[in-house]
Amino acid sequence: MNQTIDSTEIRRIPIVAVMLVGAFVGLLNETLLATALPSIMADFGIAENKVQWLTTAFLLTNGIMIPISAFLIQRFTTRQLFITALSIFGLGTFIASISHAFELLLVARVVQAAGSGVMLPLMMTVMLRIFPVEKRGAAMGMSGIVISFAPAIGPTLSGWLLEFTSWRGLFYVVLPIVIIAIITACIFVKNVTEQTYPKIDILSILLSSFGFGGLLYGFSSISGGHGGEASTNINGASIAIIVIAAIILAAFIIRQLKLKNAMLEFRVFKYPIYSLSLVLTMIVLMALIGAETMLPLYMQNTRGFSPLESGLMLLPGAIVMGIMSPITGMLFDRLGAKWLAVTGMTIVTVTTFLFTNLDLDTSFVYLSVIFAIRMFGLSLVMMPVMTAGLNQLPIEWHPHGTAMANTMQQVSASIGTAILISVMTTTAAHYQPDQEAIAGLSEVDILNQASISGYNTAFWVATALSAIGLIMTFFLKTKAQTNNTAK
Incomplete structure (x- = not known):
């Protein structure tokens, strides 16, 4: 296969559309069960620490499959790999929909993740392959809808569906979409990646x-x-x-x-802009997790909002990210990554700081509006920075570059969650209130004050991470500098 793919010979829109759907349902399932876990606990009579494995096992399997995807992309054709991965995901979805034992449902989640863990790196590799450099921003912007919008809308969608159906209904909704995607993939997906048969x-x-x-x-x-x-x-x-x-x-x-022939090529880090972009993306995700993890906990555990209400609070931000991702991609093609990222990280840093003053009276509207503005800022950073980094790699290393990027995203999200939750719980546990300020307050009110102190401190840490990311954006190249380097 030639190194350069003739884009006029490839029906790009159907390929991209099918792969976007596949990656979307895969990432959607990372968070789709978030608000359904209490129902599953009641149905199977299990505790919280056991039901949480439905999410943990999915993320673990995903994290294991993503690094292996670079090897698989080089070993199998685009059609073979995508249809197989989508079919495996569909099989897991079907098993989940008929599960009448927790253990079977857990197996189903692992099977789902085994398929979804391959689809996102494959989709990104295909986009890098079939779009020329000057059009990759818009293409990767479409990927941004999947990467950012799908996990964000999961809790809201599941909360709404649970108003009308059981937790199995979540899988009933996804399964027909997967079946249609498989049929469509058999018709439209072409072989565009190069097999080196490692x-x-x-x-x-x-x-x-x-x-x-x-x-x-x-x-x-x-x-x-x-x-x-x-x-x-x-x-x-x-x-x-x-x-x-x-x-x-x-x-x-x-x-x-x-x-x-490495399974995962670590020599991608010899390209400075790729390395900088990847580290910046990791920092952004660690800061992002501050809002997407902390705010629902604050709303439900401290303020008494329902899971659906906390999901609705996040929804405007998810919609903003979904709308902005393709727009940001087109802006990247015209302007490059640097000033988009500088602007975006400035917004992220300021809005993260605005979450450091939460209290028992912070309004739903305030939380929703600031979160939406924050997601607008993130939309200016995520895909432009990642695309700028991937553009620096030679075409034969694209599978490794996308696999490495997606793996590091998984790792940074876990690290970010661990750091911020630990800061929150530690601060709350060592809360030393002003005795005059708590005079007359009930024990519950004092505990809530301790929790709020933990949330605010965690957001201070997220603000510091965002500020570090902002400083790093100034080291990115402008579009003119990138063009001069290419010459």
């Missing part, structure tokens, strides 16, 4: 799985702690798991650098 290195797969999987599990376990003796024990075990996973990952990296 050899299967079982040791690399094992090291990657235990390394990345252990890292994600360790950080997700830390963020699951909410104080008390049990939480301390969990955190100690989690830290041990993180250390072991880091050692395994170090072995994985060393092996990849020695292999002639």
Whole structure:
């Protein structure tokens, strides 16, 4: 296959549309069960720490499959890989819809994630392949709708659907979409990636799985702690798991650098703009998780809002991100990444700071409006920065670049959640109130004040992360500098 794909010979719109749908339903399922977990707990008679595995197992499997996707993209054709991944996801969705035991539902979530973990890196690789550099911004902007909008709308959509159906209805809704996507993919998806047929290195797969999987599990376990003796024990075990996973990952990296055909190519980091873009994306995601994790907890646990209401609070922000992603992509093609990112990170830093003064009277409208403005800022950063980084890589490294980017997003999201939840719970546990200020308050009110202190401190940390990201955006290249480098 030629290095340059003749875009006139490829029906780009149907391919992109089908892959966007596949990646959308895959990412949607990361958060679709968020508001359904209480119903599942009641249905199966299980506790919170057990039902949480439906989310944890999905994210873990996703995190394991994404690094392997670079190998799979080089091993199989676009059609083979996408249709297979979508079919596996569909099989998992079907099993989930008929599950009458928690264990079967858990297996179904793992099967779902095994398919969805491949679809996003494949979609991004295909877009880099079929669109010329000057049009990639608009194309990747469409990807931004999937990456940002799907997980954000999951809790709201599930909360609304649960008003009319059981938790199984969530899978009934997704399944027909997946079936239609599979049929459409069989018709329209063409082979556009290049097969180099790398050899299967079982040791690399094992090291990657235990390394990345252990890292994600360790950080997700830390963020699951909410104080008390049990939480301390969990955190100690989690830290041990993180250390072991880091050692395994170090072995994985060393092996990849020695292999002639690496499963995941770490030499992508020799391109400075790619490395800067990836680190910046990770920081943005760690700051983003501050709002998407903290605000629903604050609303439900401290303010008494329902899961649906907290989902509705996030909805305007998700809609803003969905509308802005393709617009931002087109702006990137004209202006480049630097000044979009500087503007966006300024907005993110300011709006994150505005969440550091939450109290028991903060209004629903305030939360929703500031969050929406924050998402507008993020829309100016996410895809332009990632696209600018991926554009620096040679075409044969695109599968590795997209796999590395998506893997680091998973890791940074877990790290961000762990850091911010830990800051929140630690601050709340060590809250020392002003005795005069709490005079006459009930014990519940004092506990709520402690929780709010934790949330505000966590948002201070998120603000600091955002400020670091803002400083880093000034080191990105302008479009003129990028064009001069290309010449």
